Amino acid sequence: MTNHLNSINGPADLKKLERAQLPELADEIRQAILTKVTAAGGHFGPNLGVVEATIALHYVFDSPNDKIVWDVSHQSYPHKILTGRKEAFLDPAHYHDVTGYTHPSESEHDHFVVGHTGTSISMAVGLAKGRDLNGRDENVIAFIGDGSLSEGEALEGLDNAGAMDTNLIIVLNDNEWSIAENHGGMYEGLAELRATNGASERNMFRDFGLDYRYVADGNDTAALVEVFEQVRGIDHPVVVHIHTDKGRGSAWAEENKEAGHWRLPEAVAKQLEAAGEVESVDSVTVDFLENKMKADPTVVAITAATAGSGFPRDFRERVGRQFVDVGIAEQHAIAFASGIGKAGGKPVVEMYSTFMQRAYDQLQQDLALQGNPATIIMMSMGAIAPTDNTHSGMYGIAMANTIPGLTGLAPATREEYLAMLDWSIDRANRPVVIAQPGSLYSEADLVAALGGPVAEAREGFFDEKDLSYRTIASGSKVAILALGDFLGLGVRVRAELKEKLGVDATLIDPRMFSAVDAKALDALRDKHTVAVTLEDGLLTGGFGREVAAHFAADKSMTVLNYGADKEFNDCVPADELFHRYRLEPETIAEDVRLAL
Amino acid sequence: MTNHLNSINGPADLKKLERAQLPELADEIRQAILTKVTAAGGHFGPNLGVVEATIALHYVFDSPNDKIVWDVSHQSYPHKILTGRKEAFLDPAHYHDVTGYTHPSESEHDHFVVGHTGTSISMAVGLAKGRDLNGRDENVIAFIGDGSLSEGEALEGLDNAGAMDTNLIIVLNDNEWSIAENHGGMYEGLAELRATNGASERNMFRDFGLDYRYVADGNDTAALVEVFEQVRGIDHPVVVHIHTDKGRGSAWAEENKEAGHWRLPEAVAKQLEAAGEVESVDSVTVDFLENKMKADPTVVAITAATAGSGFPRDFRERVGRQFVDVGIAEQHAIAFASGIGKAGGKPVVEMYSTFMQRAYDQLQQDLALQGNPATIIMMSMGAIAPTDNTHSGMYGIAMANTIPGLTGLAPATREEYLAMLDWSIDRANRPVVIAQPGSLYSEADLVAALGGPVAEAREGFFDEKDLSYRTIASGSKVAILALGDFLGLGVRVRAELKEKLGVDATLIDPRMFSAVDAKALDALRDKHTVAVTLEDGLLTGGFGREVAAHFAADKSMTVLNYGADKEFNDCVPADELFHRYRLEPETIAEDVRLAL
The missing domain is CATH 3.40.50.920 (Rossmann fold)
Incomplete structure (x- = not known):
């Protein structure tokens, strides 16, 4: 068995390999990710899909002088392996040496701490402008997934990239998936580009003023090296659209694109499986909503691409048009909800507070100022909790609290939570933000903890x-x-x-x-x-x-x-x-x- | 002289006119706007350009049952005239009866209070969804300018509109202008559509999955009525791209698209003219920045389409690539600045706090979390001040204050302001938000007001x-x-x-x-x-x-x-x-x- 990884401690070592050896290296990296993520948890499908593209980028470009900006950066595991951090993927004792995202404090090959979606193009346009102002000439590369492309910031970035006249390379990693399915009109266009081997006239990148290349097999190192060599040093912005296979190398992840996006550590997953179906905040919420929907066809649940948190696949199928996934588009989600409320519907948006930051202005101007009825369930992944700095829910209540016209509720028990949801959906007739509780702490738990009845029974x-x-x-x-x-x-x-x-x-x-x-x-x-x-x-x-x-x-x-x-x-x-x-x-x- | 307006107190009266009479009505409305805005100030070019389109919309559609959502709504004067509010444009005694934006409290024909850009499509998609959930069948129309289209929220909305399968009509009012020139790659595509009478294969609307119609003369009521009749009751989303003439009817506004976007009341303008060139916060800022730029080619000033506030045309020409207008794209502006700072540039962003709300997440995640050097000059149009509720600067400091990692400064005197700018650009090496003072209150003013020296001379x-x-x-x-x-x-x-x-x-x-x-x-x-x-x-x-x-x-x-x-x-x-x-x-x- 070959073992190229042994000798690779940085991109310079990678460049010593023959091109024909790159697929072997890809197998090794893929195996390392499969093993680590299965055991320790983490983003799975996104990393398995980009192994070859990452190898090809580091083979052709000269990082960190050439700068690669990873969008969301949940697909940066192969990049970390190739830039001096392989032990964190090969040695269980070092599994926790690295975070799940890029981090400048970890490596000079990481330029930003990233965990939110759709930021890479704008930040890369900025790196390119800074380069130009300083009279340098390195390549700047933004690496972005198709799911991220529906984010307003990404589209603003694409539009501005199209107005540039200097070097910028945008690698569009098209694996046909967001976290869940893609949602939005643009995805038909991407499908046409794939179907026509990039030849379709319907090409949103050319529309935005960008040059364009297509790579049909984005898991073919030879094709990738070739296209990256073509665009290296290019004097204008170009999109390199590569079609990759999310979850490649794991039959399970290839079959289950949504579930395979991210996985729990194996031991935790087994525990949960052994426990069988248990009530959770998610399950209680969705059961409540489904009952509401059955009774009232104007209730509609909305997610911005995080359906996996709260809206299981079978629920989505059962409620049909009473569920909408707007894709990664938080601004739209809130304005959309406001419109629904105005037109006599009862919108219920579930959104993590860290992503709701994207919709601060929409919460204020499009929703609260209008006073339209809408229920916003603000989820957190933990507030004062050991989250990544890119995903903390610690800022949610303060954010919502600076917006006039929003009624902000923070239920302390399961019973309060459901009563507030009920009130907000049916009777509040104004915008309400409910900070979703992290647990199912109940009134009975409260009585037990107090060692006696609560003072006021209502x-x-x-x-x-x-x-x-x-x-x-x-x-x-x-x-x-x-x-x-x-x-x-x-x-x-x-x-x-x-x-x-x-x-x-x-x-x-x-x-x-x-x-x-x-x-x-x-x-x-x-x-x-x-x-x-x-x-x-x-x-x-x-x-x-x-x-x-x-x-x-x-x-x-x-x-x-x-x-x-x-x-x-x-x-x-x-x-x-x-x-x-x-x-x-x-x-x-x-x-x-x-x-x- | 005809006087159709006399008899029009709502859309029903308009429908009684013959089609051939509509241009005469357009002349009357245009004259009313010219007269009022010249005397009392307000948005000028945007309203003059859409007189015919507004007439045609109300002639064909059945407002308020059919719902028209005006983007930004600074072009809603003709709509107000036709929906029962004409006195506010015809009678100086009533000039201040209406606000400059749509407002549900003024009329059932206004569905949202709007002043921010790029919200109409998402809110209209919401109105359409609410309609569908309730089993109704009215038309929903979003009316949006080409300048607004670069806004991330508008693009998210467009992408989601493209995924709809029910009625939605997006009227794209293409006058070839934002407040200043348009900036971004998409505008080449719009130019191609205009040049080819809508036939170009390069068509971002079709790319996003939308049906498309083009009207070459968007100031021709007959052509507009015809196209609106074609799309009325349509069962899928369609973009009606109309090419209009911003400022039509005012030779001055047609020649001076940027200055003609908005104008001061005539009396105020004359006073200012008589006073000659005086120092202002804007002029002091731009003089300071230009000197910095001359000394340091890595300093770059950035605006998101509000160059008119702070960056005069001659300044932009003199500093060349050290000035960037990213278009209406606040999210991009902040992420872009962060990238520049990371790459060794010295970005200075000027943005109104009300629009900075659009970039709340970018301020936190893309900038503050990175700790990259950047100077953000947060302007207000008045904080505790008689602004429209859509443009208040009252929320800016609280917004910035909930974001960790930002150094927030509020200079009290002109001298402090410039010293802070100097520090932030050259030495702070971190992200700094400076709340721009509203006046040029100086240290000398302070000493005079105190009636003695300040306690600490530093x-x-x-x-x-x-x-x-x-x-x-x-x-x-x-x-x-x-x-x-x-x-x-x-x-x-x-x-x-x-x-x-x-x-x-x-x-x-x-x-x-x-x-x-x-x-x-x-x-x-x-x-x-x-x-x-x-x-x-x-x-x-x-x-x-x-x-x-x-x-x-x-x-x-x-x-x-x-x-x-x-x-x-x-x-x-x-x-x-x-x-x-x-x-x-x-x-x-x-x-x-x-x-x-």
Whole structure:
């Protein structure tokens, strides 16, 4: 068996291989990715598909002088293997040495930290402009998938690339898939280009003013090396459209393009399989929505290409036109929802908060300013959590909280969550953002955790009339306002205050973050001198700051805000984050002691 | 002289005219717009160009049952005239009865409040989906200019429109202009379509999966009526590409497409002309930048289609490739700047904060997370000011303040502004957002207003080492922290406190909003018990909330935050806003008295 990888510690070593040896190298890299991702999890199909293209790029171009910008960069594993980071793919002890995305701190061959979609062309146009202003002449290459191309930023970039008159190479990696199927009119055009071996007159790249080449077999190293040699040093922008096979090398991933996009570590997957079907926030949400849809044909669920999170394939098939995947197009998703609401429909958008950042202006101008009814379920992949810095949900509530006209809710229990969804879809008649809870913490869990009944039993778990705070336990001296997912932490803080300070604290579930319940806060003045706010996200712009402001002119109430500092965190362990932000019952009790 | 307008109080009246009479009506409407906009100011060229198209739309379609969505809606004057609002264009006493944009509260013929670009297609796709879910069959029409088409949201919308299989009519109003010239590769394609009478194979609309019609003379009512009759009731999406003449009917506007886009009221224009060339924030900025560019060929100024604000035509010509207009493409502009910074260039982006909302995710992910050097000059058209609700700059600082990794500065004087620009471009080596001051308030003005020297004379007006607060006047009891443009208000509040309460207040120019100067705040504890924060923008997410948080656990300091509530304001007079938000020295002094 050949073992080319042994001798490759960077692109210079790769260039020593004969062209005929490149397919052998591809087999080795593919095997390494198959083995690692199966064991440790990660992006699967996207990386398996681009092994040959990555080899050919590094064979022909001179990285890092020539600059390759990987879109989303979830397909950068082969690139990492070829640029000095192979141990992280070959040696299980080093599997966690690298992140799943490009990262300049890892290698000089990585130019940006990337995890969002459709950014590569614009950033590459910028690299090219910076090159030109400095009088250099390196090649700049953007590597982007067909799924990413529907993103507004990518299309803006394509349009601007088309107006350039200097070197820029855009490699379009067309594997016929987004995370799920592609959605949008442009994909018919890409299909025609594939069907005509790139000869079709219908060519959006030429339309945007770009030169164009087509490679029918984007997994053929010889063809790829040839085309990259042709375009190396080109004096104008060109698109090299390569047709690749997502998931190549894994029969399972080739058959199951959507499921094969990303996979869990094998051990975790087996655990889940053994556990059988269990309820999850996703399953509870989709069951609720499907029932709503059956009763009301104007309810429509919308995703921007993340259907896998929340909308399983069989659901999509059952509800038909009551489900829309707009593709990777968050701006459109929100404006689209606003239009539906205006026309008498009941749109429900599910979107991760990190991607919702793409639609900040649409949330404000196209939706909130209009006041059209729409339910936005803001998902996170974890807020104060060990996520990649490119996917953190830590900023979602602060983002939504700076937008006027949005009603922002943060349910703390499963029952509240469903009651809020019900209200928002059927009765709110305005735009509502619901921060989806991370767990199915229930009212029963809450009662059990408290060791007794909640103070106020209400008909339903969400008082839709005045969006008021909900008092979970009435006490004195200290009021704990624990937002959404942090209600459980609030219960623990309350127990700690009882144990350490003998204080029977009041515990409040604020339920909304977009405004304070002034009446509830004012009512605290009588018996309390310290208010503690707990929120699973950024302090700046968050809910706690508004509570603090309510009491800022009032020397009788000390307010202690707990949440995240304004910073980026990259896969920082949760306990480290919670410690750093003092989100621990012991620490909070100590702060309260000083404040009492 | 005919006078059709007399008898037209809505689209039903228009339909009574013979087709041959429509050009006469067009003349009347054009004359009304010429007269009103010359006298009262407003969008000029865009409205003059679409008179015939608007007549034809309302002649053929049945508004408001059929729904017309106007992109940006700055071209909606003829639509307003035809839908019951003609007095606002014919009678000077009623000139201010309508806003410059569509507004559902004005008329059932307006479906959205619109002022941002590129939203019409997505919102129309939503209206169409809502129609389909409800089993109705009205026509939905998006009316969008060629300049708007480069916006990512418009392209996302186009791609999604192409995937529809029900009625949607997109009228592309191609007048060959954005606000300034169009920029981007797609515009060559539009030119080819015009040159070939719509027959070119290079057709981005067909590429996106849309049917297509071309009207060579988009100011010919007969041709327009004919094409609209053809597409009325169509069962799939179609683009009707009409070639119109921006500014038609005004020789001046036809010759001066950019200047003719919008005009000041005649009286104001004459005053300005009489005053001759005066310094403005724009002129000071561009002079500074041009000097920088001469000294350093890697400095590059970037605009997203608002070159008219800040970058005059002669400047653009002189600096050549050191100026880039990316077209209406804010997302691209920020990612592009990040790439330039990464490649050793010095990008300076000028953008209105209301449009920067489009690039929220790019500011966070593509720029701040990368830490690449870039200077973003965040302009506003007025923050707490009588702007349209679609163009308010009131949200800019709060928006930028929720993004980690951005250094946010708010200069209070002209000298500070230039010192910050200088620092950011040459030495900061990180992304910096500078909230451009609204005036040229100078250090000399400040000294004069204070009635004496400032407390700290520093070498330079911006301490770049630690981004510290600047103490303007040292006093006791009360500290006034007056951000950016509100330093002048801070001076007035200080005088009021002296006069009414006999307090010599400390006055601080914070200079930065992205972080508090903890040392400076802690130093206030000694001699002060009340801190007053003043900011020209949203309280939620703003600078004052962070100051309040700094003291929230400290009962020795009362903090009074002044700024704007989280709400939309539509052309509300400034004095009303300042009164509502208690931004008046007398009111603040009274609040301080109670807090002392």
